[in-house]
Amino acid sequence: MAFSLPDLPYPHDALAPHMSRETLEYHHDKHHAAYVNALNSLIKGTEWEGLGLEEVVTGSFGKNVPLFNNASQDLNHTYFWKWMTPKGGGPVPGRLEKQIISDFGSVEKLTADFVAAGVGQFGSGWCWLAVENGKLAVTKTPNGESPLVHGAVPILGCDVWEHSYYIDYRNRRPDYLKAFLEHLVNWEYVDDLFDKAT
Numbered sequence: 001m002a003f004s005l006p007d008l009p010y011p012h013d014a015l016a017p018h019m020s021r022e023t024l025e026y027h028h029d030k031h032h033a034a035y036v037n038a039l040n041s042l043i044k045g046t047e048w049e050g051l052g053l054e055e056v057v058t059g060s061f062g063k064n065v066p067l068f069n070n071a072s073q074d075l076n077h078t079y080f081w082k083w084m085t086p087k088g089g090g091p092v093p094g095r096l097e098k099q100i101i102s103d104f105g106s107v108e109k110l111t112a113d114f115v116a117a118g119v120g121q122f123g124s125g126w127c128w129l130a131v132e133n134g135k136l137a138v139t140k141t142p143n144g145e146s147p148l149v150h151g152a153v154p155i156l157g158c159d160v161w162e163h164s165y166y167i168d169y170r171n172r173r174p175d176y177l178k179a180f181l182e183h184l185v186n187w188e189y190v191d192d193l194f195d196k197a198t
């Protein structure tokens, strides 16, 4: 069965002013759609046809670069829309907060590390909060790569491709990352993923 573009979980203007309608119209309706279309075309006749998206991502990594890039970007973006919510940001739920304090010292240290990872990713890519060997870790990856292919479970990721912020923030990637954490992150959903991963 072909993969399909998931709907945004909120209207296109719901994240404004931190992420505009225009950004979501391009990012979701055009960029994400292009990944899904390319994935459906590239997977035909391969050994991964018919598998679930996560299996395609982990199976094709290092074996079929174009297929991996598009499959992983489909998966990353499918999560990315859910990692944001109107009126997001705010306090981190209790059990996750406790683990963050245990692994980073404070929520402020985690957010500083997360911004530094996003700013430090040279060129296109993602920064992540992932569960790795039972502990939380902040990482960054190039292009469409995900912590999944390195044996970790991503529970939060931020797209730092220019298509994610250039309309609203131009070259100010740090401001975009700060707005993402302060106003957009759906910590309840991150907490759900943390529960499932631990």
Ligand code: FE2
Binding pocket: 027, 031, 077, 159, 161, 163, 164
């Ligand atoms: Fe993107």
